[in-house]
Amino acid sequence: DGGITQSPKYLFRKEGQNVTLSCEQNLNHDAMYWYRQDPGQGLRLIYYSQIVNDFQKGDIAEGYSVSREKKESFPLTVTSAQKNPTAFYLCATGGTGGTGELFFGEGSRLTVL
Amino acid sequence: GENVEQHPSTLSVQEGDSAVIKCTYSDSASNYFPWYKQELGKGPQLIIDIRSNVGEKKDQRIAVTLNKTAKHFSLHITETQPEDSAVYFCAALNSNSGYALNFGKGTSLLVTP
Numbered sequence: 001d002g003g004i005t006q007s008p009k010y011l012f013r014k015e016g017q018n019v020t021l022s023c024e025q026n027l028n029h030d031a032m033y034w035y036r037q038d039p040g041q042g043l044r045l046i047y048y049s050q051i052v053n054d055f056q057k058g059d060i061a062e063g064y065s066v067s068r069e070k071k072e073s074f075p076l077t078v079t080s081a082q083k084n085p086t087a088f089y090l091c092a093t094g095g096t097g098g099t100g101e102l103f104f105g106e107g108s109r110l111t112v113l
Numbered sequence: 114g115e116n117v118e119q120h121p122s123t124l125s126v127q128e129g130d131s132a133v134i135k136c137t138y139s140d141s142a143s144n145y146f147p148w149y150k151q152e153l154g155k156g157p158q159l160i161i162d163i164r165s166n167v168g169e170k171k172d173q174r175i176a177v178t179l180n181k182t183a184k185h186f187s188l189h190i191t192e193t194q195p196e197d198s199a200v201y202f203c204a205a206l207n208s209n210s211g212y213a214l215n216f217g218k219g220t221s222l223l224v225t226p
Contacts, residue, residue, distance in 0.1 A: 004156075033213055040122070042202060042218035043157070050212060058213065059114075090156055101147065102214060104156030 003027040006091050006105035013078075013085070013112050021076045021108045023091035032074035033102065036060060037088040046089075049074055078110060086112045115140040117205050119217025127225055132193050134220045136203035137185040143205040146179060146186045147214065151200045160201075161188070193224045 007022045023032065031050045035043040045058030049068040063082025068074055078085045088109050092102040116139040126132050138146075144165040149157035163170045163177045163186065170177050174193075179186040190197055200221050204214040 031212070035216075040218060042119075043216040045213050045215075048213050056212070092156075101159045101162065104149075104158070106156050107154070 004091060004093055004103055004105035006089075006108050009106065009108060011108060011110050013110065015112055016080045018077055018079050019085075019110065021078070021089055021091075021110070023074045023076065023105060024072055025074075025091075025093045025103075026072065027093055027103060028071070029093035029103070030071070031094045032068070033092040033094070034058075034064075034066065034074070034076045035090045035092065037090055037107075043090065046076065085110055115143060115205055115207065115215040117203060117215050117217045119203050119220060121220060122218065123221045123223075125223045125225065126193050128193060128195060130193055132188075132190045132197070132222055132224075134188045134201055134203070134222070135185060136187070136205075136217050137183075138205040138215075139184070140205070140207050141181075141184060142207045145206040146177070147204050148175075148177060148188050149202045149204065149216075151202065151219075153199075157202055190222075193222075195224050195226055198222055198224045 003026045005024045013019045033048040034046040044060050046064050047066040049055035055068050065077045090107045091105040094102045119136045147162035150160045151157040161175050161177050163179050174191045176189040200219045202219045203217045206214050
């Protein structure tokens with residue numbers, strides 16, 4: 001929200017297919033993050049990037065991949081290796097070093113059929 | 114790494130009453146503690162935060178208290194209104210070594226008229 005655009009908002013996928021979730025920001029923030037949200041589980045960190053062309057795994061990176069070719073964009077690919085991909089995915093941005101507020105997008109809900 | 118625990122998981126109060134949500138953290142070096150509010154189908158939004166050099170912070174009906182010795186912090190909402198109904202998340206960060214917030218599992222607050 002407020003300069004972060006996630007798309008699509010809803011996505012359905014068949015088992016075995018890869019899917020890419022888009023996250024674009026115009027806040028000029030260096031750091032970008034992907035979190036996964038499941039009922040009763042809070043927000044769990046998948047990947048984060050502090051600067052272009054660099055990113056690090058979070059707590060639950062298995063089955064996911066990311067790229068950071070531009071400052072404005074941080075797409076997340078949910079691969080067929082992710083065993084339980086149905087979830088609500090949230091992209092966030094913030095200042096370098098995580099010393100301040102995180103701004104979240106509106107989220108993308110992925111359902112695997 | 115940092116572990117943040119949040120209680121209660123659900124909370125129901127009558128309009129006008131106060132609501133208190135509590136969190137504990139494990140890393141004594143954590144120094145930044147934000148609270149986020151998430152409405153249904155949307156991304157979380159920061160409502161208040163506190164840093165380790167402060168014991169309490171207020172913003173109108175919302176306040177946060179921090180006890181560094183006990184490693185816990187709390188969110189207090191006074192004069193609750195139905196629009197306060199949402200899921201609230203606490204988080205913690207050691208900005209000297211960490212780069213992403215660690216979130217609690219959330220509290221679903223319901224304010225009944």
